[in-house]
Amino acid sequence: MPLFRKVLIANRGEIAVRVARTCRVMGIPTVAVFSEADRDAVHTRVCDEATPIGPAEAAASYLNVDALVEAARRTGAEAVHPGYGFLSQSGDFADAVAAAGLAFIGPPGGVHRRMGDKKAARRLMAAAGVPVVPGYDGDEQGDETLLAVAHRIGWPVMLKPSRGGGGKGKRVVRAESDFTTALAACRREARSAFGDDVMVVERFLARPRHVEVQVLADGHGQVLHLGERECSIQRRHQKVVEETPSVALTEERRTALLLAGVAAANAAGYVNAGTVEFLLDESGAFYFLEMNTRLQVEHAVTECVIGLDLVRLQLEVAAGRPLAWAQEEVRPRGHALECRLYAEDPDRDDLPSPGRILAWSMPEGPGVRVDSGVAVGSEVPVHYDPLLAKIVTWGGDRAECVERMADALAHTVALGVTTNLGRLRAVIAHPAFRAGALHTGFVDQHLGAPLGAAPPPIEALAAVAAVLHARKTNPTGAGRRPAADPWGRLGSWRLGAGTGGV
Amino acid sequence: MRLVWGEDRHDVSVHGPEGETVVAIDGRRLELRLEGSPAGPFRLRMGTRQVSFHCVRDGEEVHLWWEGVAYRLRLEREGTRPAHRATSGSLEAPMPGKVIAIKVAPGDAVRKGDELLVVEAMKMENALRAPRDGVVKAFRARVGDMVNPGAVLVELE
Numbered sequence: 001m002p003l004f005r006k007v008l009i010a011n012r013g014e015i016a017v018r019v020a021r022t023c024r025v026m027g028i029p030t031v032a033v034f035s036e037a038d039r040d041a042v043h044t045r046v047c048d049e050a051t052p053i054g055p056a057e058a059a060a061s062y063l064n065v066d067a068l069v070e071a072a073r074r075t076g077a078e079a080v081h082p083g084y085g086f087l088s089q090s091g092d093f094a095d096a097v098a099a100a101g102l103a104f105i106g107p108p109g110g111v112h113r114r115m116g117d118k119k120a121a122r123r124l125m126a127a128a129g130v131p132v133v134p135g136y137d138g139d140e141q142g143d144e145t146l147l148a149v150a151h152r153i154g155w156p157v158m159l160k161p162s163r164g165g166g167g168k169g170k171r172v173v174r175a176e177s178d179f180t181t182a183l184a185a186c187r188r189e190a191r192s193a194f195g196d197d198v199m200v201v202e203r204f205l206a207r208p209r210h211v212e213v214q215v216l217a218d219g220h221g222q223v224l225h226l227g228e229r230e231c232s233i234q235r236r237h238q239k240v241v242e243e244t245p246s247v248a249l250t251e252e253r254r255t256a257l258l259l260a261g262v263a264a265a266n267a268a269g270y271v272n273a274g275t276v277e278f279l280l281d282e283s284g285a286f287y288f289l290e291m292n293t294r295l296q297v298e299h300a301v302t303e304c305v306i307g308l309d310l311v312r313l314q315l316e317v318a319a320g321r322p323l324a325w326a327q328e329e330v331r332p333r334g335h336a337l338e339c340r341l342y343a344e345d346p347d348r349d350d351l352p353s354p355g356r357i358l359a360w361s362m363p364e365g366p367g368v369r370v371d372s373g374v375a376v377g378s379e380v381p382v383h384y385d386p387l388l389a390k391i392v393t394w395g396g397d398r399a400e401c402v403e404r405m406a407d408a409l410a411h412t413v414a415l416g417v418t419t420n421l422g423r424l425r426a427v428i429a430h431p432a433f434r435a436g437a438l439h440t441g442f443v444d445q446h447l448g449a450p451l452g453a454a455p456p457p458i459e460a461l462a463a464v465a466a467v468l469h470a471r472k473t474n475p476t477g478a479g480r481r482p483a484a485d486p487w488g489r490l491g492s493w494r495l496g497a498g499t500g501g502v
Numbered sequence: 503m504r505l506v507w508g509e510d511r512h513d514v515s516v517h518g519p520e521g522e523t524v525v526a527i528d529g530r531r532l533e534l535r536l537e538g539s540p541a542g543p544f545r546l547r548m549g550t551r552q553v554s555f556h557c558v559r560d561g562e563e564v565h566l567w568w569e570g571v572a573y574r575l576r577l578e579r580e581g582t583r584p585a586h587r588a589t590s591g592s593l594e595a596p597m598p599g600k601v602i603a604i605k606v607a608p609g610d611a612v613r614k615g616d617e618l619l620v621v622e623a624m625k626m627e628n629a630l631r632a633p634r635d636g637v638v639k640a641f642r643a644r645v646g647d648m649v650n651p652g653a654v655l656v657e658l659e
Contacts, residue, residue: 461514
C-alpha cells in the first residue's frame with residue numbers, strides 16, 4: 001500500500017519534477033498543476049495526471065488557493081505537496097488543504113503563521129534560549145522609541161519589517177542623521193508590500209555568513225537535525241551557491257548551532273521538514289534569522305551527505321508515521337555543493353532573461369546530480385522565478401567536491417536564454433571561495449564588476465561558419481544518418497510545432 | 503557572410519564539401535572537419551585536435567556553446583544592412599515584463615545610470631536605468647503595461 005492514494009504537487013519547475021520523482025519511486029501517483037504559460041512544461045509531463053489551474057499570472061494560478069484545492073478534489077488527490085515558494089509557507093493554504101480533508105505535506109497553518117511574523121518569531125526564539133540579533137521587537141513603534149533603540153544597539157543598525165521578506169522594506173542605517181528618512185521609507189515599502197509597517201530594529205552584522213539548520217520533526221515528539229548548510233554566496237539577498245558542511249564552524253560551534261536549530265523547531269511546535277536560518281558573525285557567534293516552514297531549494301546538498309531522501313521523509317511524516325531514524329543514525333559523509341543556474345544576466349543587474357531553451361545538456365558523472373525543470377524547446381516564462389536547474393556535486397572532501405563542480409559547470413550547456421553560468425564558474429574558481437572565505441557580500445566584493453566575457457576564439461567562429469555552411473548545402477540531411485541531422489526537426493520546433501521530442 | 507559578436511565583425515567564407523571544409527576568417531584560413539548535429543554536440547576536428555560544441559541558429563542570431571562558455575553571435579549576410587536602430591537615444595525593454603513604476607517625468611534631466619522605471623519580470627523588480635545623459639522627451643509606456651523586449655519605453659534627447 002502506498003502512503004497516499006495520490007499526491008497533487010502544487011508547484012512547477014524543478015521542484016515539481018523532483019517531488020514527482022520521489023512519489024514515483026514510492027509508488028504514489030502524482031498530479032501536476034499548470035498555468036496557461038506552462039501547458040507544455042516539463043513538470044506536467046513527469047506526473048501521471050496534469051490539470052490546469054488558471055492563467056499565467058501566478059496570483060491567479062500557483063497562488064490561487066481555491067483553484068489548487070479544487071484541482072486536488074477534482075483529481076482525487078489525498079495529499080498536497082506545496083514545494084517551495086508560491087503557497088508553501090501560507091498558513092491559509094495549509095488550512096484550506098486540511099479543511100478539504102487532505103493531508104498537507106508540511107507543517108500546519110498555525111506554525112506557518114507563528115514563524116511568518118518576524119517580531120513574534122524573534123520573541124519566541126529569545127524565550128526558548130535561541131540567540132537572536134541584539135535589537136528591538138517591541139510593540140511601541142514611535143519614531144523616538146525606535147531611534148532610542150538604535151542608539152542603544154549602536155550604529156549601523158538594520159531596519160526590517162516584522163512581516164515580509166525578499167529584502168523589501170529592509171535598510172541599513174549608518175548614522176542618526178539618516179534614521180528618520182530611512183524609517184519612513186521602510187515603513188512605506190513595508191506597507192505597500194505586506195500591508196503592515198511594524199518594524200524590527202537590529203544590530204547590523206558586518207560580513208556575516210548565512211548558515212542554516214535542516215530540521216525534521218514527526219508528529220510524535222521527535223525532532224531531528226540533518227546537519228547545517230552554508231548559503232553565504234548570494235545576489236540580491238537570494239542564494240546562488242550553497243554547501244554542507246560549513247567550513248566556518250568548529251565542532252563545538254556546529255554542535256551549538258545544530259542544537260539551537262532543534263530548540264527553535266521545538267519552540268515553534270514544528271512538524272515536517274523545515275529550516276532554521278542563522279547569521280554567523282566574524283567572532284563565531286550566531287543569531288536566529290528566520291525559520292523557513294517548507295522544503296528549501298538547497299535541500300539536495302543535505303541529501304547528498306546524509307544519504308536520505310527528504311521528500312520521502314516529508315511524505316512519511318505527513319502520513320502520520322514516526323521518524324524511522326534516531327539522531328545518532330544521521331551521519332553526514334563528505335561534502336556537497338549546489339550551484340543554482342538561473343536565466344538571468346549577471347552583467348546587467350541580474351535582469352531575468354526569459355525565452356526558449358535552444359540547447360540543453362547537463363553534466364553527469366561520479367558525484368554529480370542535476371535537478372532541473374526544463375529541456376530543449378522549453379519556454380522560460382516571464383511570470384515565475386527564473387531557476388533553470390540546480391547543479392549539485394558531492395566529494396569525499398570539499399576540495400574534491402569543488403573540483404567536481406568546476407568540471408560540471410564547464411560541461412553545462414544552456415543556450416537560448418542568458419544564464420548566470422559565467423558567474424557561477426567565477427565563484428567556484430575564485431581563490432577566496434576555494435579558501436572558504438565566504439560572507440553574504442562575497443559576490444559584490446569579488447564579482448561585482450561585469451565579467452567582461454572574452455571574445456570567441458577564431459576556431460569557434462570557424463566552427464559556427466561550418467555549421468551554417470553545412471545547413472545551407474545540406475538542408476535535408478541527405479547522405480547523413482537521420483539521427484545525425486535534426487535540422488528538419490529543429491525547423492519544426494522553431495516554428496512552434498512540437499516542443500517535446502527534440 | 504559576416505559574424506558579429508558585440509562590436510566585433512568578422513568576414514567569413516566557407517569552401518569545400520561538407521566534411522572537408524576550409525573556412526577563412528578575416529582572411530585567415532582554417533582547415534577543419536565538422537561532424538554531429540545540433541541535438542547532440544557537434545564535433546570540430548582540426549588535425550588531431552577536436553572540440554565538442556553546441557550551435558543553434560535562431561533567425562539572425564546564432565547561439566554558441568564553446569569550451570564552457572555561451573556566446574550570442576549575429577549573422578549578417580552580404581547585401582543585407584544591419585538592422586537600423588533609429589532609437590539610440592531611447593531606453594528599450596530588455597525583457598518582457600510589466601511596468602510597475604515610473605521614476606522620472608518628461609522634461610527631467612537624467613544622468614547615465616539614473617533609474618527611469620521599474621519593470622517586474624520573473625517575480626523580481628528590475629530597475630531600468632538611463633543608457634546615457636539626457637533629457638526625458640516622452641514615455642511610451644504606462645504603469646501596468648505589459649511590454650515586450652525591444653519595445654521603446656522612454657525617449658531621451
